Each structure stands twice: as structure tokens, then as C-alpha cells.
Amino acid sequence: MQTRLIMLGVAALSMPLLAVAAQQSGQQTVLVAERPHTSAPTTTGTIITLDEAIRLALASNPTLRSATQSVAIADATKSQAGLIVNPELSVLREGMDRANRTQTVQINQRLELGGKRSARVDVAERERQMALQDVAVAQAQLRADVTTAYFEALIAQERLELAQASVQVAEKATLAASKRVTAGRISPIEESRSKVAEAGVRLELAQALSELSLAKQRLGALWGRIDAGPLSLERPAGDGTALPPFDMLRQQLEAGPQLRRARNQVEREEAQVRLERAQRVPDLTVTVGSQRDNQIGHNQAVVGVSFPLPLFNRNQGNMLAALRRTDKARSDLDAERLRVSQALSEAYQRAQLAQQEIASITTDILPVAQTTYNAAVTGFEAGKFSFLDVLDAQRTLFQTRAQYLRALSDRYRSVADLGRYVQLRPDQSK
Template structure:
């Protein structure tokens, strides 16, 4: 969080430390401010519900699903035989001397062209389904990331609103203490600056929340201003599966499956281009009627192109090159996924330890230091700057805690891209204070 939040937090915590003078009844915030009333009115939305809405209505996902339907049509077309041709030829224009020929031609595909074409269409359909699977996986991870970005913005609005309320009460308290001669007028000026800063921080937080909500709702096709209340998932500090186990799952990840399907598709194209090297036969059957001699004759023939110049050698060379390129891209994708998995795993492990350490050790210690500073200030043993320093330290640690918490969920969401367990499977409850 920006350092300007520290000044805001100082005024909040200072006002909370002086309930007798400021007539403040608000309770101190928990490590994550989740129990206070959200300023954004709207229906509640859990992470699972956000993912479900996106999977049901995302335009890009619908487009990927239509690619599968298109591939189904291409597979049907690939299995069809060539249509026969009917031709009529008349020789001469004078009745009694002209000749009329009616014939039927049928192309006979040789070299396994039809089976190669069907195999290519099936590989393209599998590739379209693989693209759809990757799109669903990426959408799930992207929505999870956007959800926690919006959730963080929502929490900052809650804190900023509470800070503004308490800062206003702190200003009243400072005025009373100055009037009573207990503190210097400078304290009143500091309280006024803190209140003005809190007002600006609230406006900035509300703007950030509007942007984050708009980004999240765009995943299910909404373009208007979203009016939702996001629910903080339950804090999950369960150990992440071992890296070796995740690497084994990587072989079945949607991205790697898609890369393998791309190789199979290009190899099927090689088969089609090889089959095209074999010329097709055209069978001709017909009837020729000669008016001059007054009889009809059966016409039977075969037609075959001579592969003297065009043997489809250029297309075959290109398809062989594309197949080799697909195999190289498969290896590059495997390395990229392994690197991404390792990075996400390390971030998940680090953020897990950070959250645990802050929640169990650092936050309680910082709270005790702050409480001691407040007690000493009320007893006249410490000055305001001592309390302010303790407040800044506590706010900084709490900010780091929230950041580590959201980093944990974003890292787990990234692991979901690589075949890890669904990051939203058990995130249904709020974090306990």
C-alpha cells in the first residue's frame, strides 16, 4: 500500500486510543477488516459465484465453444464423397447428322485422401476442444485474480470510510483537549490534516473500487457499473502439494494437452498433403447417340492427371516444416509451464509463511507495542510522536498482512492454470477476525 496510507492509519489508531476524550465507541479493526458494514450496497457475491457467472456468460469463452461447433461441421464435411458430374455434348446442328452424348463422371479418390482428410478434421476438432479447455482454465484464474483485486479495493474503502469517521471524531476530541489546555494547538492542526487526508484517501479508494468492480464484472459481459459486495474467503493455510506432485500433474495440464494436440493436427496435415501426391481417377460412363446412323453407343472411360510438374511437393514441404515447428513449440511450452509452475509454487509457499508468521507473531507483537505506547501516552510518559511511530509500524504490518493474504490466493489461482486443484473449491466462508 502507498505510504500515504500510513498517515491515514495513524489518525485512525490515535483516535481509537483516546475513547474517553473523543467519545469514540468504535472497536479497533481486526487484522483484516471483514466484520464492518461495507459502504458498497449490493447483493453478496462469493468467489465461486463469480467464477460460475463468468463461465456461463463470458463472450470469449462462448467464441471458443463455437470453434468446437465449427470443427464438428468441418469433420462432417471431410467425410463426404466427391459429387458425380453429368455432362451433355451435342456435335453438329443439323437434324439427322448431329451426335449427342450424355455422360456421368465420378472422381475416385486414391491414396487414402478421404481417411487423411477425416483424420485432420478430427484433430482440428480436438484442438478446438483443447483451446476451449485452456480458455476455461485461464478464465477461472483471471476471475480469481480480479476478484481478489476488487476485494482488496473493497476492504480499502471500508478502512478508509472508518478512518474518515474516526478522524472526524479525533478532530472534535483534539479541539476539546486544546480548549481544556491539555495539549498544544498543534495537535488540533494535526487532527485536521489527518481528517482532510482521510477524505482524499476515501475518494481514491472508492475510485479504485469502481475500476476493480468494472474489471471483474466485464468477465461475464456486464458493461455498467457493478454494485456488488464481495465476500472474503476463508483463510486457507493448508500446505500446497509438493512441487514434484504438481510437476507430474503438469503433463495433464490444458496448455500442454493443447500443445500436443497442435502437433497431432500438423502431423495429420502432413498425411493429407502426402495423400494429395497420388492422382485421382475419374470414371466416365455415358451414352452417345448418332442421328446419322440411327443408333446409340455406350461410352466408358477413365481420366487421370499426369503428375509431371505438380506433385504437391511444396505443400508437403510446408506441412513437414509446420509439424516440426509444432514439436519445437511443444518443448518450449513445456519449459514455459514448468517455469510458471515453479514461480507460482514459490510465491504460494512464501505468502503462506508470511501470512502465518504475521498472524501468529508479528501482528500481536505490533499490537502490544502500540497498546503500550497508548497507555504510556495517557499516563504522560510518552509523547504523541511515540504513539504515532507505533501506529505507523502497526499499520504497515497490517498492510503487509493483507497484501500477503491476497498474494497467497493469487498464487494458488496461478497454480490452477497448471493442473493444480481448483483454488476456489473451498473458499466459501469469511476470514475469522
């Protein structure tokens, strides 16, 4: 319905505005723009839908690619954490005289006790889970960023179309005013005002072109491109009229990527505590070898066991630090829960406010502005209103349409922000 109103409004603005009476003959001539219109820039190009824009970003965004590579790093770290300690080969020689020297060859193998290896693998697995959650957070952020950038470009595209229609109307209005001045029906001041109005809308057209170019560049940057190239955007089917209840969305926060990552951080620090506790258990080193005494020509086996005595260093400092990091991770989880809850609430309120503004504009303000503009044009054609009245009505209509586009952009941006924290189904944002 909203798209239909915009199309009807643009069609109305593109119609010939004015008619003047012929001199002394009583005949009326409908005025059209006899001078050529300034060629309006177009936004034609490859049509990109929102879903296609998101797929392009997920496939080629360098930030997301970096986060994905962190998972491969975590996999390699986990693989390394599960390896057994290498044995040591030791060769000892006592004496330099070949006849009297003693030579010992032995292998030392350190045996990790206290579950160190399994605890180390557990820590690496928690880090891998955090890397996976980093990817999930990056994907949610990227989807929201693409959605925001897409609709900013879409709104800029519609603003450009509106500015192009405004230029055409202003050209026709200036031509009509010029002819009426020549006919002596209005003051030359009215023609000057129409020229000022035309210069203003041309400036708005230049600004709209610049905004659209920048918006497309921001969208292309999310695809990893410096220049997005010529493309055209289309509004998704259905602008969305209702949001799911806020309590329903808030219940989904715990399953959101931000809180899952924060919980994984707590689990990672708890696994680190278990590793530091296992480090307090001394490792056992087993020695097996052979000793040869050249003086008597005899070989004998060497077997030994050694382990450190935990008299001074019992890993108490690392243990305390791990416990404190766990407490910090729990506090960070509570802080993150408050942050995302507040952010969700603010985005939800902004979306509701924007939706109310859209409903008010399309139901009350825009139809009245359109009716007022049509009446001003009709009255001007009949000689009842001045051209200034037409300009005021036209300005009000354009401002109303611009306000509608801003409200539409605010709603899309707010819904995109909601998608950073919860998974919105397609029917929930409509």
C-alpha cells in the same frame, strides 16, 4: 484466524481513543466524538461467492463463448471433410444440323484413391480436438482471471473497511486533541498534526473507494457486464496455509490444457502429412454415358477411365511444407513445456513467499503493532506520551494491516496463476 485478527483490530480501532482530565476538579471525562461522523460508504449488495463468480463467468463470458463456437465450426468442417466428391454431368453436341449431328450425354465420377477422404477426416478431427483444447485453455484462463479479479475486489473491499475505520479513529483523535488544546494540556501543533493525519486518511478512503469501484468493474467485465452493480464479496472459508509439493504439481503439467493443446497441434500436423502423402496418389475418374448419332439413328454406350500422370507435380512442395510444420509443432511443444514449467515455478515461489509473509505478519508484526498502539493510547490518556506518539503507533498499525492485505492478495493471485496450468483441488490451495 487471520480474519479474526482483522475483526479484532478494527473493533479496537473503533473504540474511543482518548480521555482527558477535567479542569481543577480531578474528575475524568471519557471523550467521544461529539460531532457527527462523515457517513461512510458501504459495500452492501448482493453477496457473490467465488464459486458463483466463476459460474457466472463460465456461463456468460464472451471470449469463452467465442471459443465454444469454434468447436461447432470444427464439427461442421469435419462433416464436410467426409463427403464424397460430386459427380459431373457432361453434354456434348457435334454439328449443328439436326440430321447429321451427334450428341453425347455422360456422367464423370472422380474416385479418390490413397485414403484421401479418411486422411482429410482425420485432419478435421484433429482440428476439432484443438478447438476443444482451446476451450479448455480458455476455461482455465478464465477461472484464474476471475479468481484474481475476485480477490482483488475482495482486498479492495477490506481496504475500504479499514479506511472507514481509520477515518473514524482520526475524527475522534482530532476532537480529543482539540479539547486538550482548549484545556491547555498540549500544544496547538498537536492538533494541527491530528488534522493533517485526518486529511490523509480521508484521502486514503477516497482512493479505496475508487479502487473498489474499478476492481468490481474488472470482475463484472469477466461476466460480460459493463457494470457489475452493487455486490458484496466474501472470503472463502480458510485462507490457505499450505501448498502441495511442487514436484506433485509439476507432474500434472502434462495433463494441463496448454500442453494437451500443443500435443494436439503436433498430431494435427502429422495428420496433415498423411493427407499430403495421400494427395500424391492420382485420382481415378470414371465416365459412363450414351452417344446418339442422328444420321444413322443409333445409340451407343460410352465408358471411359482417366487419371492424371504425376510427371511434374507430385505434391512434393506441400509434402515438404507439412513435414516442416510438424517439426515446428514439436519445437513449439518443447518451448511450451519449458514456458509452463517456468511459469508454474514462479507462481509457486510467489505463493510460498506471500504465505511466509502472511505468517510473519499475523504471528510477529501485527500483534506487536496492535500492542504498541494500545500502549500508546493508554500512555496518552495518562499523560505520559504525546499525541504524536499515538499517531505514529496508529500509522504503523495501519501500514501493517495494509501490508497484510497486499500479501494476502499476492497469495491469492499466485494460487490463481497455478490454476492456469494445473488443476488444484480445493484442499490443495488451503
